[in-house]
Amino acid sequence: MAAVIAHAPQRPKASATQTAGERIYLSPPHMSDEGFERAFVQEAFDTNWIAPIGPHVNELEEEFARQNGSPYAAALSTGTAALHLALRLIGIKPGDEVFCPSLTFCASANPIVYEGARPVFIDADERTWNINPALLVEELERCARNNALPKAVVVVDLYGQSADWKPILEACERYGVPVLEDAAEALGATYGGTRTGNFGYAGVFSFNGNKIITGSGGGMLVSSNEKLIAQARNLSTQARVPAAHYQHEVIGYNYRMSNVVAGIVRGQLRVLGKRLARKREIFNWYRKRFTYIPGISSMPEAPYGECNRWLTCILVDPQHFGATAEEIRLKLEANNIESRPLWKPLHLQPVFAGCRMVGGEVCERLFNMGLCLPSGTALSEEQLERIAKLVESVHK
Numbered sequence: 001m002a003a004v005i006a007h008a009p010q011r012p013k014a015s016a017t018q019t020a021g022e023r024i025y026l027s028p029p030h031m032s033d034e035g036f037e038r039a040f041v042q043e044a045f046d047t048n049w050i051a052p053i054g055p056h057v058n059e060l061e062e063e064f065a066r067q068n069g070s071p072y073a074a075a076l077s078t079g080t081a082a083l084h085l086a087l088r089l090i091g092i093k094p095g096d097e098v099f100c101p102s103l104t105f106c107a108s109a110n111p112i113v114y115e116g117a118r119p120v121f122i123d124a125d126e127r128t129w130n131i132n133p134a135l136l137v138e139e140l141e142r143c144a145r146n147n148a149l150p151k152a153v154v155v156v157d158l159y160g161q162s163a164d165w166k167p168i169l170e171a172c173e174r175y176g177v178p179v180l181e182d183a184a185e186a187l188g189a190t191y192g193g194t195r196t197g198n199f200g201y202a203g204v205f206s207f208n209g210n211k212i213i214t215g216s217g218g219g220m221l222v223s224s225n226e227k228l229i230a231q232a233r234n235l236s237t238q239a240r241v242p243a244a245h246y247q248h249e250v251i252g253y254n255y256r257m258s259n260v261v262a263g264i265v266r267g268q269l270r271v272l273g274k275r276l277a278r279k280r281e282i283f284n285w286y287r288k289r290f291t292y293i294p295g296i297s298s299m300p301e302a303p304y305g306e307c308n309r310w311l312t313c314i315l316v317d318p319q320h321f322g323a324t325a326e327e328i329r330l331k332l333e334a335n336n337i338e339s340r341p342l343w344k345p346l347h348l349q350p351v352f353a354g355c356r357m358v359g360g361e362v363c364e365r366l367f368n369m370g371l372c373l374p375s376g377t378a379l380s381e382e383q384l385e386r387i388a389k390l391v392e393s394v395h396k
Contacts, residue, residue, distance in 0.1 A: 024337045024387065027210040027311060030275065030377045037267030044263050053237070054259030060266050061220075067269060068187075068195050070203065070222035072229040075257035075265075076236055079184040079206030079219035084111035085232045085255065086180050086202040086221060087152065092117050096151040097356075099139070101131040102345040103363035104156045108182050109346055112154070120150060121347045123359025128302045129313075129366060130158050132359065133167040139358050140175050152178050157186035157196050158343075159372075160212070160279070160310035161302060165191050165199045180204070184219075187212050188276045191305040197222050207261075212275050212310050212377075213268035215261040276308055278377040282384070283309040286373060289388045290314070293395055295321025313342060315369045322396030325371040331394050337387060342370030 031037050040056060049055060057075050065073040076082045092098060094116030100109050102121035109119045122139065125132040136153070143149045153172055155163045163181075172179045179200030183189075186196040187205055197203030202225070207218035221232050234240070239252025257265075268275075283298070290296045295317040301307050316325040325341065332339045345367055347357040374387055 021336060024374050024379070024383055025376060026338045026340055026372060026374055028376045028378070029209055029214045029216070032267055032271045034271075035267075036270045037264045040263030040267050041260055044260050049259045051259050052254075052256045054262070056259045056262035056266055057257055060257075060262040060269070063266060063269060064220055065222065067272070068197055068222065070195075070198055071224045072222065072226050074221045074229045074232045074236065075262055076219045076221060076232070076255045077257055078217060078255075079182075079204050079208070080107045080111060081236070081253065081255040082204040082219040082221035082232075083108070083154070083180065083182060084114050085235055085253070086204065086223075086228075087111050087115055087117075087154075088235070089228050089231055090152055090178050090180070090201060092151055097148075099136065099150045099153040100346070101154075101156050101158070101363075102347045102357060102360065103129060103343055103366060104158060104182070104346065105184075105343050106346060106349065106351070107184070108154055108156050109352065117151070118355065119346070119352065120356045121345070121352070121358065121360075123357075123361065124158075124363040124366060125164070126362050126366070127300060128158075128161060128164060129299060130161060130163040130302075131155055131168070132362070133164050133171075135359050136168060137171045140171050140177065144175055149175055149177055152180060154180050154182055155200065156182040156184075157189060159299060159313055160186045160189050160308035161299070162186060162189050162191035162196050162305045162307070163199075164302065164304060166304075169199065184208075185211070185310045186308060188272055189306060189308040193305075198224075201225065202228060207265050207268075212279060212308060213265065213272055215257075215263075215265035215268065218257050218261045218265055275377050279309040279375065282375055282377070282379060283312045285384055286312050286314070286388070289384075290391070293321070293392060295319070295395075296391075309375070311372045311375045313370055313372050315366070316371060317369065321394075323394045325369055328371055328391055328394050331390055332387065335386075335390055337374060337390065339374065340372045342367050342372065 061073045096117040103124040181200045181203040183196040184206035202223040205220040207215040236255035241247040299313040345363040
């Protein structure tokens, strides 16, 4: 989902040597041991490139595109900005309908409203927690019969797991509806061997403070359409027309990534492989530890790809566990440990009251039963053990 904001304020530095009573955050930043980020930031200071653009921005775009297998990339201020530009560039207009999953962060839908369009929310597939392809196809068919197709579909790769792209793309292509991929949480995840962000007309990533790699902020728009990326770069710098003076012929935005932020992300990109491996280690540690506790299950992994396990998410069945996910959250919080419910479905959010919803039972059930456990890649075994014992202590 686009530019997902941190679930709560994040500590500025992650440490694997925290004491037993020190705060454990959900997914704090984790800088490289090698100091790549500091070196790139120092270079920006040494060369006085403390500007919205600069060498690190250009280098990051090339490095990111190459590493993610994306033909073209534009470095922007946030993932939300990236999704907003993508929607604008595919021609979304006031009054248009745009399909979007309900089980996601609000930044997946807010840019739809920025353009005056109306989100239509689609329920989740309980096998993957992502948008339900069958429901999406059904709704597209119904809209086609009524000559009221949506102008676009935003698909989110939720909690680092790729959506089921084959049926989604086939249906949208059949009806001529463009697809945008919100891969904000899914950097490094795959679908059929291809990395996320490379499905649909354009893909969006976030480098917010709680993401798998971070620049303290920042986002990336990727696409195989070179013209779209060039237009995004222009719009992100206030749509300035080349001239000795400041010339503007369309409304633009201040959405370009800073050179300092780009330096941090370049450093983080060099340890992405380590972060992906550690995220999966943490998920597997929790899963193994809770195997014999009745009423706790993990977010399933779809057979078509590999989830990056950005956050370790569990479902708590109170009938078998003897307590609710909220009781676990409160127990952890009382012991200075941050955990969070799953995303509250957007159709239940007051700001989207009145928006059309297709289904809803699945994402509501997941929200009521779901909990995100601390998943920072600097977590020590002692910290994981502390968290697990507290979860077990709530079991009745």
